[in-house]
Amino acid sequence: MTETPVPAGIPDHIRHQIAGKATDSVSGATFDVLDPATNRPYATAAAGTAEDIDLAVAAARRAFTEGPWPELPARERARVLHRIADSVEERGTELATLESFDTGLPITQARGQAKRAAENFRFFGDLIVGMHEDAYRVPDSQINYVVRKPVGVAGLITPWNTPFMLESWKLAPALAAGCTVVLKPAEFTPLSAGLWAGIFAEAGLPEGVFNLVNGIGEEAGAALVAHPDVPLLSFTGETTTGKTIMREAAQHLKGLSMELGGKSPVVVFADADLDACLDSALFGVLSLNGERCTAGSRILVERSVYEEFAERYAERARNVVVGPPQDPATEVGALVHPEHYARVCDYVATGKAEGRLLAGGHRPAHLAEGNYLAPTVFADVGRDARIFQEEIFGPVVTLTPFDTEEEAIELANDVDYGLAGYVWTSDLGRGHRVAQSIEAGMLWLNSHNIRDLRTPFGGVKSSGVGHEGGTRSIDFYTNEHIVHVAM
Ligand code: NAD
Numbered sequence: 001m002t003e004t005p006v007p008a009g010i011p012d013h014i015r016h017q018i019a020g021k022a023t024d025s026v027s028g029a030t031f032d033v034l035d036p037a038t039n040r041p042y043a044t045a046a047a048g049t050a051e052d053i054d055l056a057v058a059a060a061r062r063a064f065t066e067g068p069w070p071e072l073p074a075r076e077r078a079r080v081l082h083r084i085a086d087s088v089e090e091r092g093t094e095l096a097t098l099e100s101f102d103t104g105l106p107i108t109q110a111r112g113q114a115k116r117a118a119e120n121f122r123f124f125g126d127l128i129v130g131m132h133e134d135a136y137r138v139p140d141s142q143i144n145y146v147v148r149k150p151v152g153v154a155g156l157i158t159p160w161n162t163p164f165m166l167e168s169w170k171l172a173p174a175l176a177a178g179c180t181v182v183l184k185p186a187e188f189t190p191l192s193a194g195l196w197a198g199i200f201a202e203a204g205l206p207e208g209v210f211n212l213v214n215g216i217g218e219e220a221g222a223a224l225v226a227h228p229d230v231p232l233l234s235f236t237g238e239t240t241t242g243k244t245i246m247r248e249a250a251q252h253l254k255g256l257s258m259e260l261g262g263k264s265p266v267v268v269f270a271d272a273d274l275d276a277c278l279d280s281a282l283f284g285v286l287s288l289n290g291e292r293c294t295a296g297s298r299i300l301v302e303r304s305v306y307e308e309f310a311e312r313y314a315e316r317a318r319n320v321v322v323g324p325p326q327d328p329a330t331e332v333g334a335l336v337h338p339e340h341y342a343r344v345c346d347y348v349a350t351g352k353a354e355g356r357l358l359a360g361g362h363r364p365a366h367l368a369e370g371n372y373l374a375p376t377v378f379a380d381v382g383r384d385a386r387i388f389q390e391e392i393f394g395p396v397v398t399l400t401p402f403d404t405e406e407e408a409i410e411l412a413n414d415v416d417y418g419l420a421g422y423v424w425t426s427d428l429g430r431g432h433r434v435a436q437s438i439e440a441g442m443l444w445l446n447s448h449n450i451r452d453l454r455t456p457f458g459g460v461k462s463s464g465v466g467h468e469g470g471t472r473s474i475d476f477y478t479n480e481h482i483v484h485v486a487m
Helices: 050-066 074-090 092-103 107-130 163-177 194-203 217-226 239-250 274-290 303-318 338-354 405-413 428-437 471-477
Strands: 016-018 021-023 030-035 040-046 135-138 142-150 153-157 180-184 210-212 232-236 255-259 264-268 296-302 356-359 376-379 396-402 420-424 442-445 478-486
Touching: 016 050, 016 194, 030 092, 050 153, 050 180, 050 210, 050 217, 074 092, 074 107, 074 163, 074 194, 092 107, 092 163, 092 194, 107 163, 107 471, 153 163, 153 217, 163 180, 163 194, 163 232, 163 471, 180 217, 194 210, 217 239, 232 239, 232 471, 239 255, 264 274, 264 405, 274 296, 274 303, 274 396, 274 420, 296 303, 296 405, 296 420, 303 356, 303 376, 303 396, 338 376, 338 396, 396 405, 405 428, 420 428, 428 442, 471 478
Parallel strands: 153 180, 153 232, 180 210, 232 255, 264 296, 264 420, 296 396, 376 396, 420 442
Antiparallel strands: 016 021, 016 210, 030 040, 135 142, 142 478, 356 376
16 A cells, blocks of 8 residues: 555645736646655646746836835845844744655655755845955045845756755755745656745745746746846756756846756775665665755776675665655655656666666565655676666665766766765765865765755756855845046
8 A cells, every 4th residue: 555645734735826826827728746655646827828927027126126025134135044044944844745745855855955945945045144345445446345235036947856955955045145036846746845935924035036837847937038128047956957948048138047967877896885885875875765966876986895885885775665755664765756766667677787786776566556666786887887877766776886986987977967975984084085076066974965055056067057055145146346546
């Protein structure tokens, strides 16, 4: 029995939020939203088109030009952001239930999402108060001072993995900077985004500052990208979508922040603390159902410990509990959508010809329906394999041996992506050397994916353009305006 009842309070219809009101699409069009544990539709959502985007952008533009949000003292905006954070935290249980039901994430992992989302609001609320505007003095000649201004209406386009938290990662700095926004959440998972309007209204965010249009990427998303009154776009999603958006946005010379896909390496040297590394490398790719951009999905292991590592890793993977998302014992839940599930299963089929299957590779016998896959481990995967090169975005991992430090770095870098990387060794010098040689935006040495919000976040190569995080996010959502004064 895999079916979970629809949790209480879940709407059967999800709407846009434009100028402080819940609305349907002008066209009346809707799309079905599926429960990933059964693939049965549990709600419909308004399917936005260019007309709805026009309305949302007009509302955001009015709120920007008429104020007061962009001109409020930073402290005033920060107060609102802190109230938003409080409210998000208070709704932690509700949010976890919605998120787990809509995305298929294990409930225990969905529980952390509200805390992280709240922290994003707190952090950017504090940061904006502490930020200063620069002045440069040329003695007896000139003073140059810089005025930081919000750019305008920010278009925010987000993916379906940890949707609420990733939305907060864009909403918080955009609002802190004084922008007004139009959010286009992912069509697979529109449920939790419906919470924002209530949270924002309660916290005192003026009407029209936040607008949300649901819909299909190629329709609602594309209309937002093409809208001339949206001068900047923050996008998180697949690399191919990012390229399409860059092409379209180029016609309007829009500001872009692109957080894209990944195929991150975990490099394990023989002198590593193998127990800690095994736990971390398992969590790094199987948590969040493997649907995480920074997943360490390619594990490279020094040959002298390769067989031992592979055996122990596969053993752990086989013991991971796959089950209904709402069950607290579940460690890997249901993948988000049948289309994504089919794509991941195609990679598993490909992998059977490209590597040695050590664990998984099938639907668990006790889960007859829904998007379930047993954690899948392939060993002896060569660098040319598709499962080594391409982002799978599911509970699938490859193991590859290496002989030297140089070969490890070369293998780590031999993919198009460059988002994250993980290095395990007890040799301090080597750890730093390798960490600094891997082509990736973010590296973790003898540790995993814990972030300090002040640090840069972003990828290189096909994993992204631009960095967010800390003051970089505020830089993105503001323009610097310089006044030169002769003395
Ligand atoms: P996706 O690219 O399919 O969709 C992302 C968003 O873009 C959705 O809202 C979608 O509707 C919209 N979209 C699709 N086509 C569009 C178009 N032509 N114009 C405008 N908008 C369009 O990505 P996804 O499948 O939702 O998410 C998974 C991907 O996101 C993975 O590649 C993952 O690595 C990446 N991701 C990256 C990060 C990061 O920070 N680098 C974080 C999370 C996820």
